[in-house]
Amino acid sequence: MPTTALEIRPAVPDDLADVARIYAHYVEHTLATFDTEPPTLETWHDKHAALTRAGWPFLVATGPLADDDAPHVLGFAYTGQYRPKAAYGRTVEETIYLDPAATGQGLGGRLLDAVLDGARDAGAREVIAVIADGPDPDDPAGTVARTPSATLHERHGFGAAGRLEDVGHKHGRWVAVTLYQRSLRPPA
Structure with a gap:
């Protein structure tokens, strides 16, 4: 993917069908989200409007995909208030997903940086990422599988802030989450 063709911009309603398609992959095939059914397009429109x-x-990040030079939505990221209580008003939860065909090319880092800049500009002070993980299915000892999302967030200044064991059940197994946190406050 040539980086000159990549554009990161605010999502518009016409992008949301691709957002829904990308997210549906993770719902149906991974533990990255605790949704067990893909949200409807209407749900994505509501979320986009509310945020x-x-x-x-x-x-959204747009650019060419494979041998097709036409722009495609390659990924999306957003932030929203971490919890609904007023005191959380400047703490946000960050979400990022990439089209599986666009992973491993540095796009996640660029999109994550852009959404963090946008959150800072909107007044966020702290950012939380909730990253699911669970036992490595290929390891009978049950060691925790390292996720690309955890690696991405650590490379971009997030630190592990806590772990919740076996809080979700998906695809026939129990799943833990690790909470990651990054401050957007300027250095002292």
Whole structure:
């Protein structure tokens, strides 16, 4: 994927069918989300409208995919208030997903940086990422599988802030989550 053709921009309603398609892959085939059924396109429109109305960033990365030079939505990222109580008003949860065909090319880092910049500009102070993991299915000892998402977030300044064991059940197994946190406050 040539980096000159990549564009990261605010999502518009016409992008949301691709957002839904990308996310559906992760719902159906991975533990990356605890959704067990893909949200409807209407749900994505509602989420997009609510987040943008609240002033939080909802971004897409577009560019060529494989041998097709036409622009495609290659990934998306957004932030929204971490929890609904007023005191959490400047703490956001960040979400990022890439089209499986666009992984491993540095796109995740660029999209993550852009959404963090947007969150900072919108007034966020702290960012939380909730990253699912679980026993490595290829290891009978049950060691925790390292996820690309955890690696991405650590490379971009997030640190593990806590772990919740066996809080989800999906695809026939129990899944833990690790909470990662990054401050957007300027250095002292």
